[in-house]
Amino acid sequence: MTKTLPSSAQVVIVGGGVIGCSVAYHLTKLGFTDVVLLERRQLTCGTTWHAAGLVPTLRATYNMSMLANYSATLYEQLQAETGQGTGFVRNGSLTIATNKERLAELKRGASMAKVAGFPCDVISPDEAKALWPLMNVDDVLGAIHLPMDGMASPVDVTQALAKGARQGGAKIIEGVKVLDMKVKDGKAVGVITEQGDIDAEYVVNCSGMWAREFGKKAGVNVPLHAAEHFYVVTESMPDLQRGLPTMRDMDGFCYYKEDAGKLLVGMFEPNAKPWGMEGIPENFFFDELPEDFDHLEPYLEAAMHRLPILEKTGLQVFFNGPESFTPDDRYHLGEAPEVRNYFVAAGFNSVGIQSAGGAGKMLAEWIHKGHAPQDLWDVDIRRNMPFQGTQKYLQERTTESLGLLYETHFPFKQFKTARGVRRSVLHEQLKAQGAVFGSENGWERANWFAKEGQKAEYGYSFGRQNWFENNQEEHQAVRTSVGVIDQSSFCKYKIEGPDAEAFLNRICCNNVSVAVGKMVYTQWLNERGGIEADVTVTRLADDQYLVVSGVACQTRDLDWLRRHKQADTAVVITDMTSAYAVVTVMGPKSRDTLAKLTKADLSHEGFPFATSREIELGYAIVRASRITYVGELGWELYIPTEFAPSVYELVFEAGAEFDIRPYGYHTMNSLRMEKCYRHWGHDITDEDTVLEAGLGFTCDFEKAGGFIGKEAVLAQKAQGPLKKRFVAFLFDDAEPLCYHEEPIYAGGVIVGRTTAGMFGHTVGATVAMGYIESEAGVTKDWLEATSFEIEVECVRYKVTPSLRSFYDPAMENIKR
Structure with a gap:
């Protein structure tokens, strides 16, 4: 049946899973009424319909945890707003540890939960068994319990978001396949469907497992690959309590979810099975993949060890459905570096339901504001390199990616696959x-x-x-x-041409009008004064510069340079990294x-x-x-x-x-x-201003033409003592090691979190760095008069704060 399509829209969203519907919903909340969502078949028919529907709140980082928490809060409220139920309940979650390293990881997560404001209790094996009476705890060392975690019906959540989007003016049209993109002068300007073209100011790729192939139509790299993902559902279990918390035995690579008197057991197994190497079949929707008992046998045995009652319980459903995974187990969000006004929200690594609310909100605000609304570097699509979208790389890495969700997340853990x-x-x-x-x-x-x-x-x-x-x-x-x-x-970029000096001086907060052979340490700021890059600039000739940046930022830095190069600017930008x-x-x-x-x-x-x-x-x-x-x-x-x-x-x-x-x-x-010394992406990001980061000395406020972000920096400077500030800390105790996201206490109250930590062999203890906040201002006097602690694995340790480095603060060694 031919659909009646509009000839134009402000935003076209491609893909009708929970992510696409969340983006549409949140766009309407921001006042976008001319939004069209196109789904090739029916809403939820790709991956969403068979998701387990878990909505945990604690993730690996504070920012990601806050987005997951927003999702839970949203799903709890959607029924009252839209009249469509979501099936959301806060049944809580329980994660057990069967070795000391897993317990250490859980305790570190519990410490971070305090920063996020989530109730999270470290409990004993007996307390865990009280929450899950059928569980075997003979080998359990401890656990964490998050009472505010929940679960929901994925299909109902999606329908509620879709209904809310329609109420806000969005059009959601099913049964329309998007065939191609319309791109003009480096910008997305619409889509080509089997029912006709739609012109658009923005296009959003929310096409799930199809996102990589659809991205290629516009020359956009979306590295993800589908993998077979398994769960089983038991027959009715009379002895199973109702309303049990979701239980995770990550050392056994399984999770357990009570559902209407039955038990769903899901797996995140190592050595996963990539699927769809030749592309996703055209007629794939609401489909299942073949069973593979041999593949799952070790994990079913682990499940019977954890819940002995399973030895005498039949399995009613043996489900295998594909989900998409990314090379680093983090989803893709944001504006594509290859094409302006082309946005991506895809590759959710089996955490799409818990992520959809927050991710949809962030992407909608990104479109609305023209920039990331907060530090989203963890999931920013600009972190990717072209090679990561190759078939061989993705297929090999996907065998590892799925299982990594449940492996112990050790500091400095390295990938095993797709190496070299x-x-x-x-x-x-x-x-x-x-x-x-x-x-x-x-x-x-x-x-x-x-x-x-x-x-x-x-x-x-x-x-x-x-x-x-x-x-x-x-x-x-x-x-x-x-x-x-x-x-x-190192990422290395040559900037050359008659306008090279003026071009870089506008982007850099420091002054690059220096003699040939001089180096300049500088940041690139956004209009809010936040730090977009941390680089050195070397003048090679009157019309030539070398810019050097960190390894992770190659795509992002080039995007920033090209984005700020006007058409009439006489500058050539060349990536010299290799x-x-x-x-x-x-x-x-x-x-x-x-x-x-x-x-x-x-x-x-x-x-x-x-x-x-x-x-x-x-x-x-x-x-x-x-x-x-x-x-x-x-x-x-x-x-x-x-x-x-x-x-x-x-x-x-x-x-x-x-x-x-x-x-x-x-x-x-x-x-x-x-x-x-700061590291971009950890210690300094686009939501940390150059003053808050303690790098105001790099700003030349007097140079001709100013620089991006100058007005914001001057405005913050005029406000007096900074309420947020980057501070270094030295542990009094030489034993503890911290890495990132640990709570920082001042006078017994959490005032911030660490961004990085490492043992300093010269100073003899761990050095941590992070941001702390105080309404009265973070001043030297306040720091010296206040008692500080950093919490590691639920234990607080006394630390000494400093606004200067602990080693050679006068820089005498550097200038020998």
Whole structure:
């Protein structure tokens, strides 16, 4: 039957699952009335209809937890608003631990729940059994109970959101397939359907398992892949209590949900089964996949161990349905970097119901405001690289992604699959030195170096991991002698042309109108004064600059540069990341080491800090930049890729007498933490202003033409003492380790949370950093007069606050 389609709309949403309906609903709440949602078959027919409907509130980070909590609150209220029930009940959740590391993880989650304001109790095995009487707790060490978690009917939630959207003026049209996109001048301008075209100001890809293929039609990368996802439903169980909390035995890779006297047992098993490698069938809707008892047998046995009653209970339903998973188990949200006004909300990794409310709200506000409404870097689609959308990469990673939801989330945990994608030209040399590699944005990077006879692999823990002593030795080498790290994964962009200086000065808060060969540390700010990037800018020539940024931001940084380049700006932007290897030589003996290899004057007077110039080094001509991220004298050497192996060898030969050694990214992290150097995406984000981050010194308010965000920064500066401020903390006790999201207490009251933490081997204890808030202002006097604690695994530890670094605050070592 031909549908009557409008010829135009302000927003067209493609996909009628819970996510698409949530986006439509929230757009109408913001005053968008000209919204059209198109569904190829029927609402919920892809993945939503067979979701388990769990609505937990506690996620891995504070921001994601708050979005999940919003979903729960929304579903609780939707029936009163729309007249359509959602089946939402707050039955609570119970997560058990059967080993000490899982219990440590649960306790860390319970501490973070306090920051979010969620009730979360750490309970004993006996208390867990009281909540779940049929459970075997012989091997249970402890558990956490979140009484406000809930569950809902996925279909009913979707219908309620759809009804609310219609009440707000949105049109929801089923049975219309979108065939292609309309793109003009780099902008999405509509869709082409089998029933005709619809022009639009914005298009939103909410097409679930089809999102990757639909994205390709506009040249947009949406990395996700479907996997088979299983659950079973028992026959009626007379002994099963009604209203039980959802129970998770993550060590057994199973969850348990009571439903009308029956039990649903779901699995998040390792070695998952990717599905749809040849594309999702055209006629796939409300469909199931074949059973696979052999695949599930180990997890059904685990379920019978946890609930012995299952040994004599029949299974009524054996369900297998596909869901889409992303390479890093985080969903995709936001405006695509490839096409303006093209938004994505897809790849929800089996947490779509709990995420839909918050994600729909955030995306609607993003469209409305023209920018992310808060820090959403965890799920920002701009984190992805093109290679992550390739079939082989996705198929291999998906075997791991599904099970990762229930694996223990250790700090520094590395992916096992789809590895070796991007390798430095120094990879084999690093490997020969004992490198233990981690993966970041596809790059294989040396995180630490194993000693002779030591296994070059991780031994994970929430405490001191097996590389702790390696880290200590590498750390001390950089502080006392000389260390070398391969930083080839740096993102590097060349900005050149007659307007290069003016273009960068508008984007950078610092002044890049400097002499050739000078380096400038700066941020890129948004109009609110928030930090969009943290970079160094080196002037190579009058009309040429080199911008260097962190490994994770390659797509995002390029998008920011291109987005702010006007059509008439005479500038060429080139990604040079793969053109240069970077060998960084740091430590008090770095000058002595490099002086053996060059006739260039490396003295402080001849080569001052923040200077960059080309020098001869061995057989190569390299760009030597005197800068540091570890707080020591040193140089970053930018080397044409093919010359890097020989330069690397020569550096180690020259430094042999100083006991030179390689160091990894874990050591770089411990060094930078002692210096309180910020890391974009953790310590500074787009919702932290440059003043709050303690980086106001990088702003040149007097430079001609100003900079993006200047007015917001000046306005905040005029308000007096900052109510939110970045602060470093040193633990009094040398034992605890913290990582991120731990609660910070002032006078016994939670005033913030940590953004990062690492043991500082020079200062002898863990250094943590984070933001704290005070209505009276976060001042030096207040910090010194207040008692601070940080909570780790539900235990509070006394810490000393500081607005300056704990190591060499006067920067004397850097300027030797």
